[in-house]
Amino acid sequence: MDVKQMRLLDFFESPAIKLEIPPYQRVYSWTPRQCYELWLDIMRAARDNREHFSGIVIMTRESDCAEGTERLSVVDGQQRLTTMTLLLTAIARHIDAMGLADENLPSPTLIRNGLLHGDDGESPFRKLTLSRDDDATIAAVVAGTALPDSPSKHIVQNLAFFSEQMSQDNFDPIALWQGLGRLTVIACYEDNSDIAQEVFESANSKGLPLTLADMVRNYLLLEESPEEQERLYDEYWAEAAGVFDPDPGSRKLNSAITAWICIRFRTARVGNSEYVYSSFKRYIADEFEGERESVLLELRAFCHVWREQWRYHAIKKYLSRPWAVNGAATLTQRFRRQKATNPEYAEALWRKLEKVDDKW
Template sequence: MKANEVKLLGLLQGPRQFTIPIYQRPYSWSREECQKLFDDILLVGKDAARPSYFMGSVVYYQESAHAIGTIPASLVIDGQQRLTTVLLLLTAVARFLHNNEEPLQDTSSAEIRGLYLTNLYKQGELAQRLLLTKRDKATLISVVNGNPLPESNSERVRENFEFFQEQVAAANVADLWAGISKLMVVGVSLEAGVDNPQLIFESLNSTGKPLDQSDLIRNYVLMGQAKPVQDDLYKRYWYPMEASFGDDYASMFSEYMRDFLTVKLAKLINIYTVYQTFKNEYATGRVSEGNVEALAKELYQNARYYVRLRQPEKEEHQELREALEQLRAFGVTVAYPYLIDAYAACEQGKLTKAQLAEVVRMIERYVVRRSICEIPTNTLNSTFATFARDLDQEDYFNSVKEQFLELGYNRRFPLDEEFRNRFVERDAYHARRTRDYLLSHLANYEQKEHVNIGNYTVEHIMPQNENVSEAWQAELGPEWEDVHSRYLHTIGNLTLTGYNSELSDRPFAEKKTMAGGFLTSPIKLNQSVASEPVWNKQAILKRANLLADWAIAIWPAPEVVTAVVVSNEEVDEQQEEDALAEAGLLEEIQNLDE
């Protein structure tokens, strides 16, 4: 490894070509970063007493030999963003000089193009001083050559070049060129077979703005491979995986790898240690030439499943798509690690798509029932982390049902009696997320024309007002205080209406018969209210049990032929919470109760 502090223009000068490896992330500097660089260069250009401006390092593999007629190639390990931005600025300066009769005495547009932007006397890509990847590549070539931009162009390259074009002017071009001439970098040239690029890459990433987990993992898998292998793996597996995630690739890929490693290693993974866990515990020995394709293919295949979990609209099977949409609506992200395995089982023919849809619905029912029964959520992540481990691969679907019913006490799938009792008795109003989810499903139970809960508000049939009116005291009976205290926020006393302010604290008879009242309401939830002559404890419990019947039908428990014994295992909940907190997951699952 050779490191020297050099002028950036000197590093660019001469017949050479810097190439960005396919595994590097795209050009990503923002306009704000370009503005800061432009202002700094202008400032140092105006200051005659300041000899230089340090930009950082450029780390690259320098070919020791090259074929006659070609250009020495330098594979950039670190420094893409700086090199690209300076080339865009140089191109804007050269364009200005050419269009304004070459106003500088010490340089010209032809010199800038011939010395720093292109390789003279070469054709095609060999003529380019810097080759980027994917859309960035074609856009930068068009910008440098002054050609029309490709239809599908790189927004960052295009917008940053346009920004520099707007900034370069007759009043500042001389100072700007003086500042560019003072730019300094540490040029680090690596020797093939001697220097370890991955270790150097990680060391560089430990300072400054860190790379995403996605960048680190991609570089780890691809960096050590020969270039033809890199190109092949990237084209067949990595780029299709990136494209499937879309604009959310960087953030979603880290979450995907956390969930992928969770199910593969059967333990909770902290999202901030995804790269180290992948490198040290999963990919060890799998990035060698003979094994790396299997690893890249595995990551690609499982990413396809994960994208459908996160973006159900990409799932073609209607029943499965609808089940995934329901799961997403309730926010059950804790199940994604296991569902990666379930999707893989479906791909392998162990499940049909219809059965996979039923597995997804079982998960929804499991989480909904536990939420209603107020069972602590701190075991959910670890439950789904290990759920796939003990399934019978020969009878996958039935094994899922049996395993749900065999879960230990604190992990249990609440059965109908427990579910009904808590459904009727609990405060349903203040668990807002669960409440809205429940009311939406209950309002649409066995209905073809669905009600959008967002168009309505939650109504307390027996009013919330602490100062209970005499009319309501008479309605509730002699024990009105106890009834009001115990049943005010229970599901039996809650409904939906578009006339909340009009209903207000009116007596029950008025709430039924007034315009917009329960008798004329088109919402199914209000039919059982309208049929009651009085609204008291008995009416509330009667309606609550009716709604419980609906809820049991909407979120049924699994049914299996074999007898199941539910274990009474005791789970150390504090230990679970400590593990979740360490993995950074406790807050995520607590959101299910909000």
């Protein structure tokens, strides 16, 4: 297997590659939410002037390709390749429509002819061919022609999303292009399709999936020195996790982290762990200006509170506790406990509390 780490734009710039999505692959399914995460990663890479790893592309080389071309069947990575094709199409249209001419921006012709199309010496060809249900739509989008009668919903939606982002008053096309230039991928080329499939299965399905707690811990500790990682882990994380022992699968710890993120970070939405983690990561990377140790300090304090209130019916009680040390006040932190003065309300509240299981 030939494995290379390269810039994603360099991958697309190869003039002789033909990328094909096999019929057995699922249809394009990214939504605007995933596209927004990619957009933020790109703009963050430009702002921080650092590379951003955007994934692995696994391909098999097909033997029946014309001389001068390399036909590649994409085993894994079609979602991001399709999304990049849509983003490149959108930026080419934007540069064209706005009449932008800057040495830091490519021309629309260069994007269309150099990145979206290849040339085998005889005639230009579209570099990315999708599976049957999506290909007519992507072909029309790249060519700028009328969409088919039943277009792919996700392709149309995501192209519209990127176009809308570029129509914002604060959009900086140069920053977007600089960020695109900092995206990297690991490209895996394999002649044997069976081996390529085994690599795909190993990368995507073997082993235990990461929990929300795993992802948050790794993100907060990864950039520290080994000595500092050990200190922060022992002082904060081990205690935060330990208050829930026994906790197989980190179920209680994951619940505490989810509650903390959804209360602390206003844009968070309760959903699967990927949604919650995305909100957390976005806040730490783009808005938080303090030390990560203070985040661990707050999380540790919240875990002690959550351990006492391991039921969602008690949420208002722990919301009013002064556990927060970072950023804005929590949703109900401005409220103070006081004695109930309405006898009817007090009686109703007491009846509700009597129904709570004592073990909680």
